[in-house]
Amino acid sequence: MKIIMRKKLFLSSAGALLLAIILTTAVAMDAQWLNSLDNLFIQHRIPDISYLTVFAGATATFATIGPMLVIFSVLAIFLLRINYKGLAVWGLGNLFLTSGVGYLLKQLLQRTRPDQVQYIARSSYSFPSGHSLLIMTFICSLFLIYFFRERKLPIFLKLVLILLGITIAGGRLYLGVHYFSDILTGLFLGAGLTFGTAGLFYPYLQQSSPRLARTRKSAFSTWQKVLLSAIAVLVVLVSGASVFALKFYHSSQKMADSMYSPIERTGKLKSPEATEPMSILILGIANDAKRKTDFRANTIMVATLNNQTKETTLVSIPRDSFVEIVGADYQDKINHAHSIGGSEMIMNTVEKFLDIPIHHYVSVNMDGLQTLVDAVGGVTVDNDFAFSAEGIDYPKGKQHLNGWEALQYSRMRYEDPTGDYGRQGRQREVMELLINKILSTKSIFSYQKILDGIGENGKTDLTFDQMQKILTGYHSCLTKIDSQQVQGEGFTGDGVTGEEGISYQKIPQEEVDRVKELLHKQLDIEDK
Structure with missing residues (x-):
């Protein structure tokens, strides 16, 4: 009878976990059938009823880690007092395991909340539903505690538990803070892990009974328990890593597809x-949510990645540089090339100006910079002098900036004694800090925000496969960055050389030659 019951626990656990894995995989792959199911429940939501919203929100607080920890602790004390030590330890341990696995999945998948209006606003990740996970863990644990104590669960208590589960799980759906699949996965995961741990430690939990403890020896030796526990942990870790890899791959591909904006260039270069x-033109475009039609490239940088020197060179070009605009047959500010002819024209213009091949381009608007800085948790800059911008005070020295503060820090130029060159220096500083943070292991838990920030606000001619190649093949280059500045001399247009009354930057030939030599060396180009 006991062997049969243990098998039932394992079968129940396997079935529930299999369903949870199927749903998790479907979420990671953004499966159409699951989206249709989720949308079905979203479209048929109950309209907001004030008293029902308050009730659903209040009831949900029962199934949070704080109250659950208190409830399981009280249960553990009660079980210890009546000599059920094994059940007491298992109950608390299983609570930590299920909540830990749920938290890990949230961070790995980073699924955003449903887009529709939430009756009670929530901003954390959506998958799986932690409330559903915890309430199912509580319900299953209580059933099992009664079973191992060889007591029948009172019918009244059964009804209360079932009603509580429906109320909390259904309440999450009603409030619009979770998808149906989030809730279902939480329920399956809670049941699967609880039944699974009970089956794994079945002999130990059976002997929690004072009567059985006196008549039977342990079915598992200490080393067997350690081995089984290690195997269980390994399975959880491998499964989590697999889900993360699958989700990251899918999210990266989705980001790449949304950014992909190929250009038609005469004699287009083959990707190295x-x-x-390799050379990449990095553009910071002036447009944002407010300035939607301003397509000037206010940030222009050429990045060269060299696997032989294990170095990346980042060269800033003044946006007011007076150069030949390739394809327009006249000279103007270099940043106007993007306004006139987009990425193609500015790539051709930079190629002609510096006499180097530009293999690819990446452009990000101002909203993208702000989003990226926020996604990596902000950046710590070292400010050369105190100034104010957009109502924000920037004292001299090191300071930590959020996205909006970093954006204004990198855009200010009127209070800078070196004008636009000072601004370019701060832009390179923020860019280097961003690259370092994105490549750090800490960013792994913010990857979804990073990918979303780039995908929604950026454009590139790099395909997904080419992005993968850069991350894997050129990763070592990105750890060492040499920042350079193209230095010019200011002049005012007279109507013959430049538009009358407009400020420009003339780049002396010797400065152009210096930068050319530097970039030619990095790109292994032999000077003629």
């Missing part, structure tokens, strides 16, 4: 192999 140097 990982063993060959």
Whole structure:
């Protein structure tokens, strides 16, 4: 009878966990059938009823880690007093395991909340529903505690538990803070882990009974328990890593697809192999949510990645540089090339100006910079002098900035004694800090925000496969960055050389030659 019951626990656990894995995989792959199911429940939501919203929100607080920890602790004390030590330890341990697995999945998948209006606003990740996970863990644990104590669960208590589960799980759906699949996965995961741990430690829990403890020896030796526990932990870790890899791959591909904006260039260069140097034109476009039609490239940087020197060179070009605009047959500010002819024209213009090949481009608008800085938790800059911008005071020295503060820090130029060159220096500083943070292990738990920030606000001619190649083949180059500045001399247009009354930057030939030599060396170009 006992063997049969243990098998039932394992079968129940396997079935519930299998369903949870199927749903998790479907969420990671953004499966159409699951989206249709989730949308079905979203479209048929009950309209907001004030008293029902208050009730659903208040009831949900029962199934949070704080109250659950108190409830399981009280249960553990009660079980210890009546000599059920095994059940007491298992109950608390299983609570920590299920909540830990649920938290890990939230961070790995980073699924955002449903887009529709939430009756009670929530901003954390959506999958799986922690409330559903905890309430199912509580219900199953209580059933099992009664079973191992060889007591029948009172019918009244059964009804209360079932009603509580329906109320909390249904309340999450009504409030619009979770998808149906979030809730279902939480329920399956809670049941699967609880039944699974009970089956794994079945002999130990059986012997929690004072009567059985006196008549039977342990079915598992200490080393067997350690081995089984290690295997269980390993399975959880491997499964979590697999789900993360699957989700990251899918999210990256989705980001790449949304950014992909190929250009038609005459004599377009072939993307280099990982063993060959590569150049990428990085553009910061002036437009944002407020200035939607301003397509000037206010930030222009050429990045060269060289696997032989294990170095990345980042060269800032003044946006007011007076150069030949390739394809327009006249000279103007270099940043106007993007306004006139987009990425193609500014790539051709930079190629002609510096006499180097530009293999690819990446452009990000101002909203993208702000979002990226927030996604990595802010950046710590070292400010050279005190100034104010957009009502924000920036004292001299090191300070931590959020997205909005970093954006204004990198845009200010009127209070800078070196004008636009000072601004370019701060832009390179923020760019380097961003690259370092994105490449750090800490960013792994913010990858979804990072990918969303780039995908919604950026454009590139790099395909998903080419992005993968850069991250894997050129990763070592990104750890060492050499920042350079193209230095010019200011002049005012007279109607013959430049538009009358407009400020420009003339780049002396010797400065152009200096930068050319530097970039030619990084790109392994032989000077003629």
